[in-house]
Each structure stands twice: as structure tokens, then as C-alpha cells.
Amino acid sequence: MDELVVTITRGDACARRTCEYRLPALPGASVMDVLDYIYENLDPTLSYFSHEACRQSACGKCLVRVNGKVCLACGCPAGAGPLVLEPWNEHVVRDLLCE
Amino acid sequence: MNNNELSCNVLVVGSGGAGLRAACEACAQGASVILVSKGRVNRSGATLLAGANVSADVMCDGASLWRMGVASADPTDSPERWASDILCEGFFLNRTDLVEQYVSQAPARVEELLKAGANVTAADEGGRQIGVPGSSILDVLFRKASASDRLTVLQDTTLCGILPAADGSAAGALLLDIPGGRLISVRAGAVVLATGGMHGCYTFNSGTTGLCGEGHAAAMRMGARMSLMEMVTFCPDVICAPSRFRGSILPYILQCMGYGHLENRLGEDFLSKYLSPGAVELALGSEWNKLLLSYAMYREAQAGLCDEHGGVRFSLRGLTPARRAELEETLPQLRRGIYAELMALHDRQGGLSVSAAGHYFDGGIAVSADMATSVPGLFAAGECTGGLFGANRVAAATTQMLVQGAQAGQSAARFALSAGPRTPDPAALEQLRAEVLAPFSCTGGESPRRLRSEVSEIISRSAGIVRCERDMLLGLQQLAQTDRPVTLSQKERAANRGWLDYLEARSLRACGEAILRCSLARRESRGVFMRSDYPMTDNDGFLCETVLQNGKVSLHGITQPAAEPGRFDYFDYLERVFLRLSYAPEVTVQ
Numbered sequence: 199m200d201e202l203v204v205t206i207t208r209g210d211a212c213a214r215r216t217c218e219y220r221l222p223a224l225p226g227a228s229v230m231d232v233l234d235y236i237y238e239n240l241d242p243t244l245s246y247f248s249h250e251a252c253r254q255s256a257c258g259k260c261l262v263r264v265n266g267k268v269c270l271a272c273g274c275p276a277g278a279g280p281l282v283l284e285p286w287n288e289h290v291v292r293d294l295l296c297e
Numbered sequence: 298m299n300n301n302e303l304s305c306n307v308l309v310v311g312s313g314g315a316g317l318r319a320a321c322e323a324c325a326q327g328a329s330v331i332l333v334s335k336g337r338v339n340r341s342g343a344t345l346l347a348g349a350n351v352s353a354d355v356m357c358d359g360a361s362l363w364r365m366g367v368a369s370a371d372p373t374d375s376p377e378r379w380a381s382d383i384l385c386e387g388f389f390l391n392r393t394d395l396v397e398q399y400v401s402q403a404p405a406r407v408e409e410l411l412k413a414g415a416n417v418t419a420a421d422e423g424g425r426q427i428g429v430p431g432s433s434i435l436d437v438l439f440r441k442a443s444a445s446d447r448l449t450v451l452q453d454t455t456l457c458g459i460l461p462a463a464d465g466s467a468a469g470a471l472l473l474d475i476p477g478g479r480l481i482s483v484r485a486g487a488v489v490l491a492t493g494g495m496h497g498c499y500t501f502n503s504g505t506t507g508l509c510g511e512g513h514a515a516a517m518r519m520g521a522r523m524s525l526m527e528m529v530t531f532c533p534d535v536i537c538a539p540s541r542f543r544g545s546i547l548p549y550i551l552q553c554m555g556y557g558h559l560e561n562r563l564g565e566d567f568l569s570k571y572l573s574p575g576a577v578e579l580a581l582g583s584e585w586n587k588l589l590l591s592y593a594m595y596r597e598a599q600a601g602l603c604d605e606h607g608g609v610r611f612s613l614r615g616l617t618p619a620r621r622a623e624l625e626e627t628l629p630q631l632r633r634g635i636y637a638e639l640m641a642l643h644d645r646q647g648g649l650s651v652s653a654a655g656h657y658f659d660g661g662i663a664v665s666a667d668m669a670t671s672v673p674g675l676f677a678a679g680e681c682t683g684g685l686f687g688a689n690r691v692a693a694a695t696t697q698m699l700v701q702g703a704q705a706g707q708s709a710a711r712f713a714l715s716a717g718p719r720t721p722d723p724a725a726l727e728q729l730r731a732e733v734l735a736p737f738s739c740t741g742g743e744s745p746r747r748l749r750s751e752v753s754e755i756i757s758r759s760a761g762i763v764r765c766e767r768d769m770l771l772g773l774q775q776l777a778q779t780d781r782p783v784t785l786s787q788k789e790r791a792a793n794r795g796w797l798d799y800l801e802a803r804s805l806r807a808c809g810e811a812i813l814r815c816s817l818a819r820r821e822s823r824g825v826f827m828r829s830d831y832p833m834t835d836n837d838g839f840l841c842e843t844v845l846q847n848g849k850v851s852l853h854g855i856t857q858p859a860a861e862p863g864r865f866d867y868f869d870y871l872e873r874v875f876l877r878l879s880y881a882p883e884v885t886v887q
């Protein structure tokens with residue numbers, strides 16, 4: 199089975215660490231879908247913007263750094279990976295959620 | 298007083314069109330206002346997505362629009378004619394005082410939107426409407442609201458509950474600052490709920506993720522009267538797969554503009570299997586398409602003729618190159634960003650998998666024309682209210698939020714400024730805090746995420762497009778069983794998604810129970826409300842408002858001379874009522 203490998207920088211602005219997740223390939227998924235999959239199935243402690251998300255590239259709140267480039271998690275295709283996800287700015291609240 | 302204890306004259310919860318408009322008005326009346334938004338203050342709620350953020354219809358009677366210089370408007374129209382259409386569209390269950398207020402205040406609200414520089418899209422929208430992207434409405438309102446120094450904004454902050462004074466009136470609210478994990482209690486002279494719809498009740502919906510009926514649930518906990526909670530509008534032609542585009546209503550917008558067709562997994566046209574020729578015409582050529590197409594899609598799914606995603610195919614394949622070019626010219630947004638990708642996907646696949654999604658909530662918190670709820674000090678506006686559109690909304694919800702928002706802001710400010718500061722009952726505050734914090738001290742409970750999904754799966758199954766008693770009773774029973782303890786994996790309060798899942802599940806369960814209880818009481822089919830076990834429209838037995846208060850449903854008869862006595866075949870009656878509309882094309886339906 200195809201596998202998607204996702205590395206996420208976690209923690210707050212002071213203490214960062216990386217976590218690696220392996221999940222089944224998710225055809226047609228966005229980075230937001232990948233984060234939802236991880237939260238729902240692998241790690242319920244993951245934080246990222248999801249509490250009032252439009253999921254249609256309209257609200258502009260779900261910014262993340264994907265493989266070095268800042269983009270909207272909902273608008274960015276996850277593809278076959280691997281994905282390296284980091285907070286998009288320095289004002290990290292927790293994990294991928296930034297101010 | 299510290300950051301966790303705030304006070305104001307008027308607390309507005311929700312910053313879609315209704316909340317922003319209410320905040321503007323309350324400030325203008327001289328009130329100090331705290332505006333709370335679960336998401337970004339100028340980019341949240343259904344308002345942002347209205348018209349797929351391409352072109353949302355904003356309506357007003359044609360004569361007034363024409364006076365504003367809209368060339369496509371119908372100068373022979375009038376507010377009275379529009380009101381009579383709205384009653385027919387709502388199958389006569391509308392609250393007439395709300396309809397009157399809607400048509401009479403729409404011109405002022407639309408005109409101020411135009412004057413403030415809303416970005417009117419070029420599309421000719423016909424006799425009673427103009428098109429404005431949802432984000433442009435938010436921009437105009439937010440600009441106006443932020444100009445007042447009486448406004449304080451709290452973003453990324455969610456309503457946990459309303460705080461009652463000792464006499465049971467609304468005296469503030471308990472909020473949660475989501476990133477910071479802080480509970481904030483607000484003392485307010487009046488509270489306006491503008492939290493939008495209950496989209497999260499449905500696993501497949503067209504709203505933003507935060508729309509979970511939390512205003513509805515908070516109002517119900519205060520003992521507020523709810524109206525027509527069974528009325529839920531589904532939007533057909535919502536993308537179901539791939540997941541990246543799931544929930545987008547773009548195909549619906551295209552279909553409303555006359556582009557594209559639907560077919561089942563065998564490539565067959567299926568509408569005529571379930572709809573009479575007259576109803577097919579309405580489904581394809583009128584704004585009554587939401588309920589008719591959703592019904593046909595439901596039947597096609599029952600017949601096992603949907604694709605592996607549960608959808609049918611929406612396709613632009615039949616368009617001539619000239620029509621396709623015309624479409625892209627009318628909607629230049631299709632050539633950029635996410636919509637360009639969607640169009641490319643459509644072209645690769647020859648279509649898009651679409652299905653009917655939970656979309657608009659016609660029922661909600663009962664209000665009078667001054668937007669007061671049955672709880673003193675508590676006001677509501679926009680989609681979280683119920684009654685304006687009766688059993689079927691065709692007229693614009695954007696106009697609803699503007700008209701009701703302005704009214705609620707005014708009424709709440711007057712109430713707060715004359716009643717003075719109020720004090721929440723300390724015992725009630727403590728009880729609410731304990732409830733909100735319960736999952737932090739619970740061990741051995743379940744995952745809040747799983748429970749939240751279970752709740753929306755139950756509601757989706759039992760309170761879908763076509764309902765029946767057996768499913769609904771089972772749904773109620775299953776919902777009651779979801780009231781189980783949850784435990785949080787993350788123990789810190791800051792940015793704790795599990796905690797939000799717990800809070801949302803609690804509201805969704807309350808909303809689902811309300812929808813099911815009211816649906817069970819209505820033993821007929823009418824407008825967007827369809828039952829397989831009671832398929833007739835019954836003006837003798839159910840020309841009434843379903844009212845839910847403190848968990849109990851009562852039926853209140855409506856005197857509406859326009860509604861003829863009798864029991865009718867649902868579809869016959871629908872076509873018959875359609876013919877009475879001022880905009881019914883005379884030749885098409887016999």
C-alpha cells in the first residue's frame with residue numbers, strides 16, 4: 199500500500215520537536231485533509247487552524263509552511279509526499295497554529 | 298477586573314453579516330460593544346462563502362433596486378408583491394411580521410451596501426437581485442464597524458454559554474479564547490446571537506467548520522423559544538470528492554446560471570424518474586431547484602445509482618465552446634486559483650461528483666420583529682433565527698442577515714442602555730464553568746472527536762432530506778446515548794482541539810434533538826420538509842408553526858388566508874403554489 203510520510207514541527211515557540219507520521223496515501227487530499235487524518239486517527243494532540251475554517255481558500259487562516267513554502271493548508275494538494283510541515287511564522291501558539 | 302472578566306453594553310456573538318451589521322448599529326446607538334468571532338472577524342461564517350464567494354445574490358424589491366440604478370431590476374415590482382411571493386415560497390408558514398420587516402427594510406440595507414462600495418459583480422441577476430461576493434459584504438461591514446471606538450473585537454473566541462441574571466434574563470456570556478485556552482466571562486446589558494447555521498449537524502455540509510449551532514444550543518439552554526427547527530435546506534450540486542474540494546457549491550452556482558447538467562453513474566438523466574415534467578422545469582429553471590434537485594439526488598442514491606462517493610455527475614461537457622467561453626467571461630474567477638484547478642479537474646474527468654449537502658437552516662431561534670427572543674435581554678439575527686422564510690427559503694439570506702442584524706443591534710442597544718448593567722448569577726456561572734471544564738477532570742472517557750462524529754452521523758442519517766418516524770425515533774435514542782463522558786488527550790487548555798470537539802458535540806446534540814423532535818411533530822411534507830411516511834401537504838392539520846421550548850414541542854396554528862384548506866399531493870401542491878408567484882412563467886407549467 200502506498201504510504202504518505204509527513205514530518206511536522208511541533209511544540210511552542212520555545213521548545214520545538216519534530217514528529218513523523220505515516221499514513222495511507224490519500225488521493226485528492228489537501229494538506230488540511232492530511233492534518234485532519236492525523237488528528238482523527240493518529241494523534242489527537244495535534245494543533246493547527248481548524249476551528250472556523252472555510253476549506254475553500256477564502257478565509258486565509260490555515261497558513262502552514264509546506265516543504266519550505268508558505269501556503270494555505272486547505273488549498274495545497276498533499277500529493278504523494280513526503281511532506282514537511284512547519285509553522286508559517288515565528289509566533290507559534292502550539293504546533294502549526296500561529297498567531 | 299482583569300482580562301478574563303469583561304463588560305459592555307451589548308455583546309454580539311458571531312461576525313458574519315448579521316453580527317457585523319448588529320455591531321455597527323449598536324455602536325451607532327451609543328452602546329459599547331464586544332464582538333466575538335469564532336474565526337477571523339472579517340472572514341468567517343456562511344457569509345464568506347455566499348455565492349461560492351463569486352457572486353452571492355442580495356435581494357430587494359425590483360422597484361427599489363431600479364431606483365438605485367440597477368438596470369436589470371423590474372421597476373413594476375413592489376415590496377407587497379415580493380412579500381406575497383415569499384409567503385408562497387415558504388408554503389405559508391412564514392412569520393408575517395418578519396416578512397413585512399424584511400421587505401420594508403431591504404431597500405435601505407441594500408442601498409447602504411452599494412453606497413459603501415460593495416463590489417457588485419457584473420452578472421445580470423434579474424428583477425430583484427444583485428450579485429456581490431460574500432467577502433465584499435464582510436469588507437464593507439467590517440470597515441464600518443472598525444471605525445467606531447466603542448467596538449472591541451475578540452477573534453478566535455467561542456461562545457460556551459449565555460449567563461443568566463438571577464431573574465433568568467440574559468446578562469452576559471462565558472467565552473473561550475481558543476488559542477490561549479482562557480475562559481472569559483462577559484457582563485453585558487444585552488446579548489445578540491448571530492452565530493449562523495447548524496451546518497456541523499450534517500457530515501456533508503456547505504458551511505465553514507465552526508458553524509455548529511452553538512448559538513441555537515445556548516439559546517435553548519436559556520429556555521428560549523425555537524421556531525420551525527425541522528426546516529433544513531439542502532444544496533444540491535455540492536462537490537463530494539475529491540476531499541480537497543469537498544463542500545464547494547460552485548457547481549450549484551453554475552447550474553443556477555444555466556450551465557451544466559446532471560447524470561447518474563450510468564450516464565443517464567435521472568430527474569424525470571422522480572419529478573413530473575412541470576417539476577423538472579422548476580428544478581432546472583427556477584430557484585426552487587434546491588429542494589427538487591436534492592430530492593431527486595436522494596432518490597437516485599436510494600436506487601443505488603450514485604458513484605463510489607455517493608454523488609451524481611455534474612458536467613459542462615454538453616456546452617458548446619462558445620457557451621463555455623461565455624461562462625468563463627461571465628465568471629473570470631474560474632480562470633484563477635482554486636476554481637481554475639477545479640475546472641481543470643472537471644475537464645480531466647468530464648465532470649464532478651456532486652451531492653446534496655446541509656446548507657441553510659430555515660428554522661432557529663424565535664424572534665419578534667424587533668429581534669427579541671423570548672428571553673429578556675437576548676436578541677438574535679441572521680441564519681440562527683427561524684420563521685422568516687417558513688418552509689422554504691428562496692429569497693436572499695444575505696438580505697435577511699443585513700435587515701435583522703441592523704434591527705437586532707438597535708434593539709439590543711436600546712435595551713442595554715435603558716436597563717443598565719446586569720449581573721450574571723454567580724451560581725449559574727459556576728455551573729457553566731464546571732460543565733465546560735468537565736472533560737479535563739474526567740478519566741476513562743471517550744475521544745471527543747469520535748463522539749462529535751457519531752453525533753453528526755446520527756443526525757445525517759435520521760434527519761436527512763426525506764425522513765420517517767422510525768428513523769427519527771431511533772436517531773433520538775442514539776443521540777441520547779452519545780451523552781457520554783469524554784477525556785482529553787491534550788491536558789493543556791491552550792489550542793486544544795479536543796476541548797472544542799467536546800463543546801461542539803454538546804451543541805450539535807442539542808440541535809439534532811431539536812430538529813428531530815420538531816420533525817416528528819410535523820406529520821406531513823411541505824417545502825423543504827419531506828417525510829416518506831406522511832407524503833402529503835396537509836393544510837388542515839399542519840398549517841402551523843412548530844415551537845420548541847424547554848424540550849417540549851407545541852404546534853401553533855397559523856391564520857393565512859392565502860393557504861387553501863385541504864390535503865394535497867406534495868408535488869401537485871408545489872406546482873400549484875409556484876404558479877401563484879409573480880415571477881412564474883405563464884407558459885411553462887400547466
Ligand SMILES: Cc1cc2nc3c(=O)[nH]c(=O)nc-3n(C[C@H](O)[C@H](O)[C@H](O)COP(=O)(O)OP(=O)(O)OC[C@H]3O[C@@H](n4cnc5c(N)ncnc54)[C@H](O)[C@@H]3O)c2cc1C
Pocket residue numbers: 250310311312313314315316333334335336341342343344345346347348349352353354355454455456457491492493494503504505507508509510511512546656657678679680681692693694695696698
Ligand atoms: C456556501 C454557501 C453559499 C450561500 N450563498 C448564498 C447566496 O448566494 N445568497 C444568499 O442570500 N444566501 C446564501 N447563503 C446563505 C447565507 O450566506 C447565510 O444565511 C448568511 O450569510 C448567514 O449570515 P449570518 O451572519 O447569520 O451567519 P454566518 O455568516 O454564518 O456567520 C456566523 C458567525 O458566527 C460565528 N460563530 C459561530 N459559532 C460561534 C461560537 N460558538 N462562538 C463565536 N462565534 C461563533 C462564526 O464564526 C461567524 O462569524 C449561502 C450559504 C452557504 C453556506
